[in-house]
């Protein structure tokens with residue numbers, strides 16, 4: 053049986069990038085695998101405390117409701133909040149002691165933060181990938197579902213799992229990574245060379261899952277394309293990043309292959325293409341937002357789901373942590 057792990061930081065409103073990069077696929081895995089869906093609140097503490105953790109109570113429930121709206125069955129799967137399971141922090145320390153300064157300094161996400169943010173470069177940010185490794189390895193997961201930007205962190209997870217195994221004997225399973233071929237990196241609408249991100253200051257770059265339909269359509273309509281004359285609606289991420297990004301979005305939301313869309317929009321204008329993407333997006337958002345609102349209303353039930361999830365997660369995590377500690381004589 054596969055044991056699957058995935059998670060999202062409840063650091064703000066979820067984006068179309070989060071959905072198309074990974075959440076869209078989650079429900080397919082729940083049929084035949086044991087799945088852990090984590091809400092990674094401890095990771096949020098690495099960001100600027102004042103502006104993010106203030107909202108955590110709300111964003112945890114928001115994130116959970118989006119999980120449910122994506123088709124995750126809370127009766128079949130283990131949905132839980134990271135901080136409700138102390139074993140994550142305990143394994144984190146153990147893994148810290150076999151993680152090297154050099155390899156963590158080479159993490160792109162960390163380097164970008166140092167380069168662009170400059171402020172609040174704390175130890176938690178540096179150890180961010182180690183905490184991810186703890187999340188994953190604690191449940192003996194063998195498959196992890198993520199978008200492209202997390203790939204380097206997961207390769208790091210594989211590396212330190214092997215490292216601990218080589219020191220203490222086989223303890224960890226080495227997890228495989230599932231990253232979808234298309235949608236693994238949805239780009240900003242105003243700047244298609246940069247990934248779409250929850251925390252982008254320019255909101256026109258980002259479609260939030262909770263965006264009112266009108267606003268999301270205006271973002272598509274304003275999105276950057278290119279000045280090819282005559283216009284060409286073809287998939288070419290290098291030369292045509294804006295159009296290619298819209299093609300991926302349209303393709304994944306309509307379940308039609310990119311080649312089919314290229315044929316459909318041969319000799320059509322960018323405006324006609326954007327109008328079509330807008331309709332497809334509108335249909336998608338309407339459907340998923342209805343489900344979201346349905347789940348989000350019932351806070352008592354949401355708390356109950358998290359309580360049940362953390363009970364099972366705690367139980368499984370504690371058992372395995374004990375095994376690790378025993379092997380290490382601590």
Ligand code: TYM
Pocket residue numbers: 057058059060061062069070071072073074090092095183184187188196197198199200201202235236237238239247248249
């Ligand atoms: P987070 O919250 O940044 O992102 C959640 C998931 O969404 C994917 N994603 C994207 N995919 C495609 N295009 C985009 N523009 C885009 N933006 C985000 C991410 O790749 C991710 O899969 N550290 C993780 C949460 C986490 C985790 C874990 C994940 C904590 N522990 C253990 C897996 C396993 C994070 O910050 O994701």
